[in-house]
Amino acid sequence: MSTQPQDSRPQTADLENPLYYLENMETVLRWVTTHHRDLLLTTEYARLIGFFDLSRSARALLTRMVMRAGELFRADKLRYPELTVPEAEALAELADRGWLESEPRLGLDDLFRLYTLAELRPVFADELARLGLPKTLPKARLREAVQPDFAGVLPVAEWLGHDRAPVVRVRHMALFDRTRLMFFGNLRQSWSDFVLVELGHQRYEQVSLAPDSRAFHRREDVDCYLAMHDCRQRLDEGVPADAVWADVPAASDNPWLTSRRDRLLLELGRQAERQGDRDLALEALASSGHREARLKRLRLLERMKRFDEAWDLARDWQTGELSDAEAQGLGRILKRLASRMGATIPRVTPAPPIQEFTRTLVPPSSGSVEMAARDDLSREDAPAFYVENTLINGLFGLLCWQTIFQAIPGAFFHPFHVGPADLTREDFVARRQSSFDRCFALLEDGGYRRVIRDNFADKQGVANPFVIWPVLTEELLTLALDCIPARDLRVLFERLLLNIREHRSGFPDLIQFFPDAPDAGRRYRMIEVKGPGDRLQDHQLRWLAFFASNDIAASVCYVRWQSDGECG
Known part of the structure; x- marks a missing residue:
């Protein structure tokens, strides 16, 4: 029976209910399909509405997988006693309704992430013997040894044999991420944090929400946020800053997105400097309106011995309104630069005794x-x-x-x-x-x-x-x-x-x-x-x-x- 979204103020689930996490997930999806429908494509809206047409057990199992890391799951590791039907039955329904890919092709990284060393050693025993390597290699060494000859992607049955439990891939994870973003206004909060912890364990101020009380008003803003999030993830994964720089979205007229872009450029500037690309670091820091970017830019100019440029920027900045931290940092920089420039050291009001x-x-x-x-x-x-x-x-x-x-x-x-x-x-x-x-x-x-x-x-x-x-x-x-x-x-x-x-x-x-x-x-x-x-x-x-x-x-x-x- 379909459970249609309702436009009413949502409530948190009772923690005594073993499926409270599903109730909280449904709260989020109802809210988004009701209050953000104009930001969803027709196919996206239909897919989210289709969630409510699944059986309760299928909805619960899908929620469990969405809350976990990654998109690939071993069917034999999905054990949730609160479901009212066997997990295999719920998985079959999800696959039939297009929420799961039942025979995904796995690469070597996927295989080593999903299976234990004891399960993998028999699979590669012959390859290790051919290479003259001991069969007791640790997992990382084993992967390194077999990687050159096993670079393709195969179904799990072809990797491990047909007697193994299947692996499934959750489809539409990007749509769940987009939904999470529209609800929270950020991707910092994970599904598990919210569904399992925050909704169940906190009380919230009841704020009146008008139609304009939304994180996003245009789909382009959602896309911009997702693009910036991808840039930040790539930086965190060690992708060179110059490769990420090309994909940083253009400046937005949305003040909230602008502040997020400023933080992204601050981090990109840090990474660029660490990677030795000082010119890119200066360009990124100069493009960022973040408070910390100005001090970091001045310190970098100092390290590059571009003292004239640093001095002009510092003196110009000194005339503006500064926070205490900025004034403290700028005062230290001006003192160092003054001695380099042969200028009078700016007078600093002495700090009162502590x-x-x-x-x-x-x-x-x-x-x-x-x-x-x-x-x-x-x-x-x-x-x-x-x-x-x-x-x-x-x-x-x-x-x-x-x-x-x-x-x-x-x-x-x-x-x-x-x-x-x-x-x-x-x-x-x-x-x-x-x-x-x-x-x-x-x-x-x-x-x-x-x-x-x-x-x-x-x-x-x-x-x-x-x-x-x-x-x-x-x-x-x-x-x-x-x-x-x-x-x-x-x-x-x-x-x-x-x-x-x-x-x-x-x-x-x-x-x-x-x-x-x-x-x-x-x-x-x-x-x-x-x-x-x-x-x-x-x-x-x-x-x-x-x-x-x-x-x-x-x-x-x-x-x-x-x-x-x-x-x-």
Whole structure:
């Protein structure tokens, strides 16, 4: 009986259902065939609709294969007890309906991937004897030895004999990938991650989805993404950068695709430099609008001793708006270039001093150095918590929850987003500026406490890219709201929004509260813990410098371990 797609808000499957993964797959296919039909060819749409005409067991078995890696599967390895019919019967139905190729031709690589060494040795025993090689060769050596004389493709029966269980190939895997892309808006999330994990184990904010709330509005955009994904895969597989460069799609008028193309060109430039093609690396980096591309281009020009060109670019870039990381990196480059050019070294505002102290502790029998420092510092009237990047991000996420999940075009494509798709794009804040302004106004009139507490209660357990629920307890939230002044929260949140990708990390490990301190501005301090031999990273240094510049109490605790016989 056909199960036709329905245009209703999808729900996650009950994990008690042994076929919950099939229900979740059907959720995705219904969503795509309903909301993205105009991006599908007639044949593609018919094929996806045909999925629902298969028997339940056939649909489940096909879903299992789609979630696994590759397209080739041994029939004798497909064992799923939740099916209501034998696997062979479901395979026969899938082959009959055109979803499987029942006798695919296999190359040597396929054969060695699908079968064990014990299964392969008898097949090539005669060849090894002819070559005068021992029959106990390991798998990689065996493949290398027989490869010259077995370069063709054959059905499994001709490789291994007719008594072997068949091998099947899933057809239309490219259509499943296209479907996954249209649903997620990316190919980073795999079927297995989503169908088996995310849908079943997370709760999602209910965002209103309008017709323009889609990852793609033109089929050409889907094709462009797939082409860029293929380029990136080839780079990861070691294909020379110059071979991939020719296939990089042209620049798009889609801001979201443009950001992905910028990242691709950044990686292509890296690979080209590693492969010794510096001219291509410079061209790729110059074509990329990614933040990191500019610094990498300048450093490459330095290594190529093209100091005049690097100096002109650096001085021009210095006049623009820079993130902290860019300003730090550019300052170092300008200092080096100035000495090469005989120019005056640009004046750099000295970083404020970082507060430090040392604790000598007994090495703990278990746990980290951060936890040891927390336990040592914590007192009943001054509790310390291990928070690292969770507390300030969490307070921001609770205050700005409704803004983060604002339903604007290109932010949410389906009902199962952890956060907006444009979260780390440079226009994320600009597209929501008025809404962020209203959030920050609450820090001025005191309304932020109510909003944070209301969202903490109402959204408990709902996925948010800034909120880690197990860490953000009622006790920690209460102390943070009582002890951290609204003025401090504002400057911290403002810096976070300058570069979300970069500034979400680098916060100190610990926070200690002093709720009874008479000075309301000195009721907390942040503490970065460094064990023996550890040192501060650049992003940590930038946060510590920011704290010092904004009169926020923060320091570095250097831990040394107490030696045997040493008094505490």
